[in-house]
Amino acid sequence: MEHHQSKSFPISHVIGFVVSLLLTFAAAGIALYTNLSFKVIMWIIGSLAVVQAGMQLFMFMHLREGEDGKTNLVNMIYAVFMVIVIVVGSIWVLTSGHAAH
Amino acid sequence: MGIKWDEFFITGDPLILGSQIAILLTMIGAVAGITYLKKWNYLWTEWLTTVDHKKIGIMYIISAVLMFFRGGMDGLLMKAQTARPEMEFLNSQHYNEIFTTHGVIMILFMAMPFLIGLMNVVIPLQIGARDVAFPQLNALSFWLFFSGAMLFNISFVIGGSPDAGWTSYFPLAGKEFSPGIGNNFYAVALQIAGIGTLMTGINFIVTILKMRTKGMTLMKMPMFTWTTFVTSILIVAAFPIFTVALALMTFDRLYGTHFFTVSGGGMDMLWANLFWLWGHPEVYIVALPAFGIFSEVIATFSRKSLFGYKSMVFSILGIALLSMVVWVHHFYTMGSGPAVNSFFSITTMAIAIPTGVKMFNWLFTMRKGRIKITSAMLWALAFVPCFVIGGVTGVMLAMGAADYQYHNTLFLVAHFHYVLIPGVVFAVFAGLYYWWPKMFGFMLNERLGKWHFWLFVIGFNVTFMPMFFLGLNGAVRRAYTYSAESGFAPLFMLSAIGSIVLAAGFAVFCYNIYWSIRYADRNISSDPWDARTLEWSTASPVQFYNFAKLPEVKSLDPFWHMKKKNEGLTLYDSEIEEIHMPSNSWLPIYMGVIFGIAGFLLVFEWHIGSAVAAIGIFAGLIIRSFDYNEGFHVKKDEIHRIENAWRKTEGEVHDHVS
Known part of the structure; x- marks a missing residue:
């Protein structure tokens, strides 16, 4: 390396x-x-x-x-997507409907 | 709490006593046999300390076949228990343990290692590399997987099996309702194996991005490499969620926290949520490489390039993206609002679109192809209709409103067996028949292969097709018995008979391995299937450095074009250069053992002992940090000798143009 x-x-x-x-x-x-x-x-x-x-x-x-700033960008977008899915998704699923009561 | 010695071994069940005796005798037999044949040194230097991706792959596959046997026995026991109403073969507790271990073992210790094994053997060869990016990490991945698998497997004879289902939902899986140590095995063993899987994911991402041979751009990669790449990304995305969830479960069970326990203000459904945030991508982690295997097999035996290569790549990426946003369809009945259930219904149904694209691509690949019906191709052919049944019933289940009817019935069980058996098991069998000559230098017997195929496929359909109808009639899953008045008896009986046929197919497969090792023809060329990708451009079995000179790629199906144009097949003396290879290491197996010991003590909640063992883990990490072994160089005359040995045989591929 x-x-x-x-x-x-x-x-x-x-x-x-x-x-x-x-x-x-x-x-x-x-x-x-x-x-x-x-x-x-x-x-x-x-x-x-x-x-x-x-x-x-x-x-x-x-x-x-490093030379590959583009790769970093893709990685960052992907990471943000994952965070939104996991955190926001979980909160949404667990606080809506009967599940929250 | 320490170890309760009187509860250490499970006693009082003749089946388990028999297993204990069998395990003991097998272990004594193995140790005695290896000692008698003086193979300890060979075993240690050639296998246990190896960092060679091909040998690691073979060890994965051997473990997977053993785990298939274990998980299959669990399945047969369940089928025997439900063959007649009110059977008293297994009691309810024993039945709970068996369906739990069946699920965990089949997914995590059979499907995963089988696919990872094939990935290990094939991927570096397909991309024209000499090993994976981090060979020693690869060995560590294997040994951690193996350690976790063994820890999980001893649970039924020592300490007690987990019994809360493979999903281990809270509150049932919590200390309050499962006070025994069985579920500790689940939390700890899966954690250890999961670390190994996560490292495999990282390893293959780097390998595929950084180690492709000259000329192989991303869009010239074979389809199996593509699917492995995307699967690796999914592994890295999804497994940490499981790691966290298991860690929280461990804290809840061992240290009295209340992340998931309702009594202490925790949220039981958070476990289900986190489990499926990992669990659903996990389904695609096992399905995608399988799709890659079918793509290779269908293209090779249709003698055509894969139809719609680009649409295949984009459909894989689409499946991977969608797989992250469908997890709630596993628990619609939790009662989330209509917005949540509708959203996840739509995303789930959307997955059928890219999967349908792939189906048509495979069919169009076969169209006008000169199809050769080999064992490997048979599995791919049977996959198409069987998987479509699984997929269509999946779309039925995807509708949140309808799911309230199907949920927790055998309809669901039949559905996911129709997805996972054609989608994964057929694929690994296809892959094994296809790549076996590359791994070992001889083929599996085709005649026995066809017996294996027909028994297995017929048995599979007879076992699981009745379960759709049982489920629609109201038979619930995970119930150890049912009444005669329910009217379920005939279909359950049919299903049990099917499972015996299925098992017979697996037995033929094992016999095929035995027969082929003893009697199969060793004088086959390195390219017996007239195949298309780079793994077939080198010797069978592959020499430890893979390629004497790294191949150059100009198009898709590079080896096919090399054969057609007759270029790049010969090796001139002037082209031979010294090859740098990594050295063996004892650290990976040491880490596997020490993780196993620490995990075992943790399962029994013997915290001091576990902490002491954990020092061993840190010692291993420190030793690795100061390991400056730079590997070794293979000398030119040794390469010359090895290359001559396989290239000079008759009918060899570098003379062969098709």
Whole structure:
């Protein structure tokens, strides 16, 4: 495989890892140790999750690197499609009709 | 909680006692036999530590045939139990366990490894590569699958079988209603095997995208490679959902969480939702490679290029996309609103369109072809009408409103057997008869193959056709008995008789393997079917480096054109170069064993022991990280010797132009 940055210290990975941990603990802290309403907590930790996912795309997933940006784009669209199907689909199915009662 | 030693072995049932004795004797026999023949070293260096995709594929196929036997025995036991009303052959608990293991084993430990085995053997050869992209990961995939399969299989003699159906719906599958450890086997064993499958998916995506030989663009790939590619994408999309669902199930059962348990505020239907979010794509994960196999077999034995290649590719992509958005049709009766049920009815029925396109493409491939009726082709021919019955009843079931009538009846059971047996089992048999000479250098006997075919296909129809009518008359699935007054008895009896014919077909298949290993002609060419794709352009059995020189592709059906134009078939001394190959590794089998041990202890909820075993898993990961083995180089004179050995025989393909 390519060796363009193999020998240097993976500083971006370490930063990404630390920031991921911080965001995760922040979410856990807000969920466990604050008295905010349930809805507010869900919105905050949901936003933190999106921020973390976006950050990881750049820190770990090499989104900016490589010659095949088109492939990356297809992958991203596919991933978004899967997320919508799984998350939105599940919520829709489980909260409509008799299932919710 | 620790292991309850008095409940360790299942006791008190003569059938299970017999199995325990048989397993013990088989194990003693195998160990003694290998020791007597001094084959341990051979077994270790040639098979257990191999990273060769062809050998890994063969090990997958052997496991799948064994699992077919196990799952088939489960099926026969069910058919025996329901042959007469009020039978007392199996009690209800035993029947529950058997239909659960039958389903899990047939889908996950028979269909999947059979197809993945054929993919392993064939795909690198079809795309003109020397191995998969990550050979050692491939071995790890196999050993994790094998580990999970064995863990699941011992459940019926040690600890108790899972008994909540292959879908293991909550709340039944939760601790509250299934307090035994049986369902722990389900959660843990499927998790281990699932990791292996996921890695296979990743491996084949990379292999197909990155390792195609010169000139093979995406639209020049053989159809089996296409279907494997799309299946791999589906695996990577769908299996993580199952991984998560199983992990949540494990937490619920082992650590008292309440993701799915109603009593603790969990959502039981979330399990059904997640299960089918994986489970429905899973159906296409097994069906798509099977379609690829039929495409290869039909094109070869009709002596024509596949009709409508492009429409085939787009229909595969269409099926794959739709397969992600139909999962609710498995639980319309949960009672989602009319909007949900209508949406999923429409998407489900839409799947019939690309599948219909494929059907017509196969029929038009055969039209005006010079069809050769071989065993492999027979399976493909029988697939068409049988699968159409499965597909049309599927469209009936797809209508949410009508499904309230069919749901949970034997009509549904008949439907999915009509989909999965022609769609997968016929395909793997076709593939096995077709690629067997490539794997082993001799053919399976055609005469026995035809006996196998007719017994199996007739038996299959006699077994499952009555179940459509039983289901319409109101016979429910998963019921261990029924009353004489119900009037179900004659059709159940007919179905039981059919299952015996089906089993006889499978027995002929096993005998065919035995007969062919002993007596089949070894002097066959490397291209006995006059085939079209690159796997037939090299030796049979294939030399460990696959191709002395990587073939160059200019069109679809490249080997056919190479034969026609008589180019690229000969190998000049000047073209031979050293070949870089990966080394064997003990790590994959080590990981399989250690995962098996950790999983086993986890099943028995012996957490400390399991954690200790898990250290072994991390040790394996660390050792792998510091593994700098770069493989080895095959020397020119060795390639020269191997190539001469098969190219100089009489009637060999490189002299042959058709």
